[in-house]
Amino acid sequence: MSLSAIMNTALTGLFTNQSALRVTSSNIANVNTPGYAREVVRLEPLVNGSYAGGVKLADVERIVDRFLEASVLKTQGQASRYEVERQFHDRIQSLLGRPDSSTSLAGRMDSMFEKIGAAAQDPSKTVLRQDAIAGFEDFATEISRLSDEIQLLRTDAGQQIAERVANANALLKRIESLNPLIVREVVLGNPTGPLAQQRADALNELSKLVDIKVHDQPDGSVHVTTTTGTVLLGGARYELKYSAPGIATAETVYPPITLHVVDPTSQIVSATGTPLDGALSGGEIMGLLNLRDKVLPDMASELGTLSGSMIEELNAIHNANTSVPAPAVMTGKNTGLLGTDAHGFTGQTQFVVTANDGTIIDSVTIDFSAYTTINDVIAAVNTGLSGNGTMSLVNGVMTFSADGAGTGVALVDNPNNASNRAGKGFSHFFGLNDLLQAKVPTSYATGFTGTDAHGFSVGSTINFDVIGGDNRVLRNYTLTIPAGDFDDIVTALNDPAGLGQYMTFSLDASGQLVSTPKAGFSNVNVHVKADSTSRGSTSVTLSNLFGIGDRYTADQASAIKVRDVVSKTPQNLALAKLDYGVVPGQIALTVSNNLGAQALQSLELKVLNFGTSGSIAATKMTLSQYGAAFLGNLGLLANQASSREADAKALFQDIQNRYSDVSGVNLDEEMSNMIMYQNSYNAAARVITTAREMYDILLGIV
Numbered sequence: 120m121s122l123s124a125i126m127n128t129a130l131t132g133l134f135t136n137q138s139a140l141r142v143t144s145s146n147i148a149n150v151n152t153p154g155y156a157r158e159v160v161r162l163e164p165l166v167n168g169s170y171a172g173g174v175k176l177a178d179v180e181r182i183v184d185r186f187l188e189a190s191v192l193k194t195q196g197q198a199s200r201y202e203v204e205r206q207f208h209d210r211i212q213s214l215l216g217r218p219d220s221s222t223s224l225a226g227r228m229d230s231m232f233e234k235i236g237a238a239a240q241d242p243s244k245t246v247l248r249q250d251a252i253a254g255f256e257d258f259a260t261e262i263s264r265l266s267d268e269i270q271l272l273r274t275d276a277g278q279q280i281a282e283r284v285a286n287a288n289a290l291l292k293r294i295e296s297l298n299p300l301i302v303r304e305v306v307l308g309n310p311t312g313p314l315a316q317q318r319a320d321a322l323n324e325l326s327k328l329v330d331i332k333v334h335d336q337p338d339g340s341v342h343v344t345t346t347t348g349t350v351l352l353g354g355a356r357y358e359l360k361y362s363a364p365g366i367a368t369a370e371t372v373y374p375p376i377t378l379h380v381v382d383p384t385s386q387i388v389s390a391t392g393t394p395l396d397g398a399l400s401g402g403e404i405m406g407l408l409n410l411r412d413k414v415l416p417d418m419a420s421e422l423g424t425l426s427g428s429m430i431e432e433l434n435a436i437h438n439a440n441t442s443v444p445a446p447a448v449m450t451g452k453n454t455g456l457l458g459t460d461a462h463g464f465t466g467q468t469q470f471v472v473t474a475n476d477g478t479i480i481d482s483v484t485i486d487f488s489a490y491t492t493i494n495d496v497i498a499a500v501n502t503g504l505s506g507n508g509t510m511s512l513v514n515g516v517m518t519f520s521a522d523g524a525g526t527g528v529a530l531v532d533n534p535n536n537a538s539n540r541a542g543k544g545f546s547h548f549f550g551l552n553d554l555l556q557a558k559v560p561t562s563y564a565t566g567f568t569g570t571d572a573h574g575f576s577v578g579s580t581i582n583f584d585v586i587g588g589d590n591r592v593l594r595n596y597t598l599t600i601p602a603g604d605f606d607d608i609v610t611a612l613n614d615p616a617g618l619g620q621y622m623t624f625s626l627d628a629s630g631q632l633v634s635t636p637k638a639g640f641s642n643v644n645v646h647v648k649a650d651s652t653s654r655g656s657t658s659v660t661l662s663n664l665f666g667i668g669d670r671y672t673a674d675q676a677s678a679i680k681v682r683d684v685v686s687k688t689p690q691n692l693a694l695a696k697l698d699y700g701v702v703p704g705q706i707a708l709t710v711s712n713n714l715g716a717q718a719l720q721s722l723e724l725k726v727l728n729f730g731t732s733g734s735i736a737a738t739k740m741t742l743s744q745y746g747a748a749f750l751g752n753l754g755l756l757a758n759q760a761s762s763r764e765a766d767a768k769a770l771f772q773d774i775q776n777r778y779s780d781v782s783g784v785n786l787d788e789e790m791s792n793m794i795m796y797q798n799s800y801n802a803a804a805r806v807i808t809t810a811r812e813m814y815d816i817l818l819g820i821v
Contacts, residue, residue: 158180160179270419373412423673433555438552443695446684451553487538582596
């Protein structure tokens with residue numbers, strides 16, 4: 120072998136061991152870098168003809184176990200999902216406060232009934248009335264606050280989804296840009312370890328956002344899909360699109376996250392996309408979607424059920440009571456009823472006009488079986504009171520007023536044959552003496568029958584979106600109001616070409632519109648996009664009348680307040696009760712009459728029927744018990760979220776440790792490699808020195 124060949128052979132050893140030392144140095148520097156996979160050099164001999172020509176660096180290989188690497192990505196996605204869910208549940212628990220606190224929901228409910236009890240001891244004291252009203256207001260304020268906070272949490276979840284979608288797009292773009300660089304190095308036969316590590320880091324970050332599966336390609340590139348097979352990066356990259364609305368309300372319907380293909384050449388993003396929501400099973404985005412679309416709406420529905428039941432029961436009792444002195448005017452709520460409607464009541468109600476000292480001036484007892492329409496009832500009351508009192512119905516709102524100075528009006532049902540329409544007495548149905556009100560009605564038992572004229576303008580429309588469980592709009596449908604009765608509207612709703620494909624509508628015995636999902640569509644919801652209908656001159660739309668859409672349950676806990684007629688005039692708090700059958704000249708109301716206050720207080724122990732709401736099944740219990748069940752359910756969900764997070768992180772850590780055992784840096788091993796490569800480097804350098812000395816000797820001889 121010539122001196123030149125010896126020199127060249129030694130140089131290959133010098134350069135190769137220098138590269139090997141560089142790899143070892145990189146391994147040692149990244150010993151504490153999360154996700155770093157150690158690199159090893161692969162050497163192979165150089166052969167010139169039949170002679171050894173030295174050594175070359177064949178590759179710098181990342182040491183990974185592909186199965187464990189895939190498991191790390193999968194379990195990290197689950198751990199990230201449950202972590203973000205647990206964080207939100209922690210925030211929810213902080214909003215609720217301690218269960219034993221007087222400012223918590225349970226504490227305010229207890230305080231409310233305590234103050235009612237105090238007022239019942241001496242209803243003549245204004246300060247006790249004011250304190251009782253404050254108890255109602257405190258409870259209403261707390262429920263309204265929680266309702267608002269739930270929607271704010273939904274808003275936050277929606278905004279966080281938008282942030283993570285942007286991050287996912289950046290990571291997919293990064294992975295796409297690294298793929299051709301790695302392919303080029305593979306083709307050129309150069310090491311790919313550093314580039315592969317950068318790509319692995321990007322994949323690791325992406326797995327925290329969405330559940331992914333990585334598919335290695337023969338050319339060194341990778342394709343990325345969700346674990347359910349939806350392509351995120353393949354022959355082309357897909358871009359996620361999502362536009363978060365502003366402040367969320369119970370009426371807000373969030374758009375789905377959609378996937379849009381990006382042209383590899385022009386980088387133009389396709390305008391049409393496919394929903395991604397239903398293709399996700401892990402990652403922070405999935406956790407946020409679950410919170411925004413399932414957990415938080417269920418909480419809002421449960422809170423609305425509690426609030427609606429409380430309001431309905433308090434209003435029912437307050438309408439059966441009267442204040443002392445009786446109010447000069449009682450104005451109800453907009454029921455959507457018309458004077459020409461069948462009144463729909465059974466039983467008997469006595470309409471009374473009293474003096475401020477409680478003396479009965481006039482009264483009339485209405486047996487509803489003797490009359491047909493609401494106008495008939497109004498005429499009978501006005502005739503019977505002979506100008507001392509007047510009743511009217513204008514644009515769906517009933518008013519009952521006294522016509523003389525220093526007089527008031529009251530109503531009382533026959534205790535043995537009380538008035539009843541859809542389970543409510545006359546005063547309660549029209550809301551003549553309601554105590555509380557919310558953003559929406561708290562009952563949609565209309566009392567209508569299928570054969571009643573519907574009263575809506577024929578040809579007016581209501582536009583629906585049918586929303587699937589993945590937030591995808593399955594169908595947009597416009598219902599045109601037909602002529603006829605409510606049965607005709609129900610038939611139109613059940614049209615198989617429209618909503619009838621997904622659910623069946625019917626009117627129950629109380630006149631409430633009930634929808635039953637068909638097989639395979641249990642997760643489908645109906646959202647009202649626009650409603651131009653109006654029942655006569657009342658401005659009550661079809662969706663308002665029947666509470667079509669999930670928001671009508673949640674909004675029963677929104678904007679709750681004591682009616683102004685009571686909050687601004689404490690004397691209008693109805694703590695007395697009028698005896699049925701009183702006659703003119705009789706003193707029937709005194710300031711010491713506390714029968715109404717006792718009835719309000721007795722609500723605390725009354726067992727009520729609660730329908731299925733959110734994750735709480737239908738049940739029978741008191742308001743306090745349902746409130747405790749609501750709070751307990753939230754605590755259970757928080758514990759479950761914490762447990763799932765702990766379990767997922769434990770599994771992730773176990774797999775991560777196994778992965779690190781294979782791919783992690785071992786300092787002892789690297790130190791051994793460093794000594795070996797250093798010695799090899801020194802030996803090659805010594806060979807070069809020896810060859811140079813031999814050159815010098817030869818040149819000296821020459």
